[in-house]
Amino acid sequence: MRTPLVLLLACATAACGADTPARDSLLAVVDTVNGVERLSYSADPATQLAWRFDTLAVIGGAMVEDENYQFETRGLTGNAEGDLFVADVQGKRILRYDRSGTFVRSYGREGAGPGELRYPMAVRLGPGDSIWVVDTGNNRVTIYDATDGGSRTLGSTQGGLPTNIALAGGHFYYVAGSVLATPAARADEQPAIPLVRAALDGAPLDTLWLIKPRPLYTLEFRSGNNLTMTMIPMTFAPTLRWALLSDGRVVVSDSANYVLHIVTPDGTIERTIRRDPPARPVTEADREAAREEVRSQSGNPGLTGSPDFVRQWLEKMTFADVIPRITNLAVDSKDRIWVGVSVNEPEKTERIDVYDASGRLLGEIRDPAFFPRLFYGPDLAARVTTDEFDAEQVVVMRLVE
Template sequence: MDVRGLDATADGKLIVTDEWDFDLKEFTTAGSYVGSYFGASAPLDGVNSPRGLGVDSLGRVYVSDWWNQRVDRWDADGANPSMWGFRGTRDEPGSVNFAWDVVVQPGTDRVFLANRESHEVEVFESDGTFVTRWGVRGSGDGDVEVPPGVAFAPDGTLVVTDSGNGRVQRFAIDAGGVGTFVESFGTAGSLLSGNLNLPAGISVADDGTVWVADTRNNRVQSYDSSTGVWTVFAGASGLSSFRLPWGVTVAPDGSIWVADSGRDRIVKMLPDGTAVFAASGPEMGAGDLDSPHAIAFGADGAIYISDIWNNRIIEINE
């Protein structure tokens, strides 16, 4: 429970506002729980600080709805909204705890969630049915701490940005959705290539190259899975001068799109890292962006952007 305010009732009880359960709770003055006013009902339809984005084989768009503690889903045209999840503990199947990213598994359309504050990956069917959850907070192989990014590689493995440990981890996924540790790469730090400081968004190209938003180092890095070589992309000025980039996504044509959150813009790069395009919103007819967080691509060429502080999802065409 996260108390934000309290008051006394006429009959001598205490009413407490519980921010994360979206609820009012009643207690006696001795601290005994009496009851809930709203039962932690889900908030009304809409998004509140939307983060990660995913698209399934039918073109449906999934959003990790951060403050609302849930996953939202829409058809490609924004119709037929549905949602699932609630603020809760790891012991409650289907609970969501500040999920930062979402990715759809090719072939199954299962939804994998980077459940950041629970230090885990959580798995749902595309209709919201809970499947499983896995991950333990720690620094050992396979442990994760505040993971903010998930992505599938062409070989079916899942890569996870383990921001609390300054690294990326790869997991093999079994038929039940559970991950088994394969490898980790990257180390905490700021000076060298391969050093990571709050690695966040992550995406994998068709050739297996892993792209990482190295957020607090104000840069993007790529990792060649075949050679183990890291390459840094950052500039002192211009299009590739990033400030707190939270998201990175490989487009179907192989170009790299960065959610350059601190500069309120998106940046397009060629696979060699050359930045060729940047937009802050008006150029796309979308108004000003306010901390864009993630970018996803639909099968029809649509580009989706989660615009955090404007509390919206934008759809554009390049």
């Protein structure tokens, strides 16, 4: 059954002005597929959101001598008061800053003992602002008390150490295993990887989603008697993206087409959101541009800059058939769903669509300069960039609507 439904998109006062009448809305089509409600949006332009990000602080950079402002980050998180937490893989620690960018304190140090870190890959906040750190170097999740810095270690999790986690409603969410396929077997022949809702001790409660492993291939590089093996994913293959709403529902994207699934904490698909156009076919120009990007790494420091490594990479490159539409996915502090969209250029966010938690399209941001890495606090966002010396910086911003 397909029923046309007009979703009225009233302009926010800050974006359009109090006396400005609402623009025409998109015509959404609502139907039900296998008992799941589906909202389908056309490719026509939606209400343009005149939102902006005002910079509040820039943390770090090559010209800052204080070691507490020098880092190489793999993860960010923040609390409701506006404090920012940076997972520093270079310093083997978690750095905490207030909303003005002032250093507050650090958690952890290098090592394998209690409370020590080797490779803090991801950081999230749990109950009472407890700090949850995925430490791939020590193959464990370490949890710090935000006040006194004391620590404990999470018990084992299903499928080995997760690389991406989230917490809400007194529960722990994680992907139970690698979403990359084993090179020795075809990706479509390997078991699906579950996205799990677990108790705070790591014990699994529900499987929310099953993820198909992403195809990859192996590159080998020999230097003297040393053999290094690196796994490279198929170019343009869809990537699993998921984000957590405050009530424990999860937004999932795992296909090349513009499709979002809102999943309840027990694993029931509550609603599906689609928007046209479908994923476009990969062209030879797309493939050549990807090859050129690999060629440009030749001569760079490290393994990937080795001419022999680059040659193997080019020889073994494989490509998906279509370009994925969704490039980024996040949920902000007001439970709005932000979707980065590729319009023409592969893997580039050329538009941001914003939905409320029920899947109603609020509008779009066209030609954005960036997609925020993190939303936190009442109205804050952060992104990671580099200065002119390639030193990492975290930019703290306020979202102005």
